[in-house]
Amino acid sequence: MANIAVCVLGSLGYDRAAQGAAGAGRALAESVGGELHALVIGPAENDAVAALAAVADRVVIGANEALRDYQPEQALQAAQQLHAAGGGDYVAVLLSNDTYSQEIAPRLAHRLGGSSMADAAAIRADGDHLLAQRTAYGGKAISIYRLKKQPAVVWLRARGFEPAPEQPSPGDITTVDVALDPPRIRITGRQVAAQEGVRLEDAQVIVSGGRGLGGPEPFEELRELADTIGAEQGASRAACDAGWVPPNWQVGQTGKKVAPELYIAIAISGASQHLLGMGDSKVVAAINTDADAPIFKHCSFGIVEDYKQVVPLLTEKLQSMAG
């Protein structure tokens, strides 16, 4: 039997990323003629478990209370034991792209004697192997990797995949108790950054600012524009590195991978590392003084002008259109 597992953290629930990972898993399971299993690290809300059972053939939950509070060493131990409890004969173990899944994936692959791969935007079976597509060289190239060992443990650019379809009948739910050692690295404190509105990854409209803004103050002006059209605010790495805005605003290769209906890039030149984070946007608009800026090769419409001239006027016009 060649089954596919999707491995999720119970505390994160069945969010859009988990839905995408399960969707990728179902498509892969169908192509190899196997089942889709969901391996859940830690207790999850009832509705999340029900939602997983609706799309998977089997759900295996490591429900130890200790796993509610994520610790990397214990999450890894749980994932390894859930893998065995689910049957252990997986062609692939797929994860989402939250921080925790990203750090678990290569280590789980090593423990299972499999292949590891990160940030896959597409995945398919090819004989005994899996092929995973992702970007390389900071977004300048696309690479396809052949994953030679089973299981292929891959974290996905999960929100880019269609959610898994519900099955005619829900999958079996098994709860197991996993053996956990005390962790030698212990997360002792969490500060969740103030989050107004929805997560950047789930935003439908994003207004992002870049190096060209020159300082933190113009982001206030951009906020007014964002509020007018119900947008969340993002930034380029340059703006975050300079400390103008918090690091969790960063869109790009090493920041958030966003997929809004509309992405407005203001004073962002469009370095490939940034394009990589916003490449899944449906419509991109740009405001930049430099007509040769790469962003203009990756947007549907734009204006070659100083943002200082454009933004106040634009906000005013959009306010009157909305009003």
Next chain:
Amino acid sequence: MKLLVCLKQILDPDVPARDFQIDPAAKAARRGGANLVTNIFCENAVETALQFREAAGGDVKITALCYGESSAEDCLRKAMAMTVDEACLVERNGNTNPEAAAVGRVLAAAIRRLEQDGGPFDAVLVGRESGDWGVGQTGGLLAEELGRPALGFVESLQPGNGGVTLRRQTDVGIEVAEAEAPFLVTITNNEDNVPRIPKTRDVMMSYRKPLQKLSLADLELDSEEIRDGSSIFEVEEIFIPTDEVECELAEGDTLEERVDQLAKRIHEVVASIG
């Protein structure tokens, strides 16, 4: 205390897209006129280690380790010019793009060799990913090779209560962790670990610092599997995407007209979302 920082030499990632080319036979980027540089997250790791030494105020020794071509000696010299104490280069011969599993095995063997001679490293620091392939698997795989606990996306190490206090970035904020040595961290960037520019005097001094060279044979790893470096994955195909779109620029005689056009387009899209 002893810290070890792993470095990777890569093709300068700031090569403009218009100068970027693929070598189809090698399935990798063509070097062209690009420089070889130290991967930025590895330099952030060096800076993070140096700041830990400064905060600890005591006896902290920092070693830099690289698995690379002989040209990678430049990365190690630069790290020593940033005031890392000593360096080790494991010379690579064979595949110029070995996968993370092979790199993890080589680095682990080199770390064990250095520990035999000089005692255990309390912390191993690895960049979160490289600016060339960017697969970001080396740190995790190395942690497993060494059998040490690990934390990803760390931005600072501080002396803690009997251990080391780690601060790291997650997708929703910041986490603080306590680590018992020995452990491994992958390092990400923030505004506080921007790599320092070496002082001229330190650049000169770096040539007097010890740089040990090891071969795969020295580490008893001179196998085809390691040289080839494709046991768990390999590049099947690589290409430059051609998804550039036609941008419609706002036109009009006055700024007012141009901004009006832009506003209408934005309003259209926003209204369609509902």
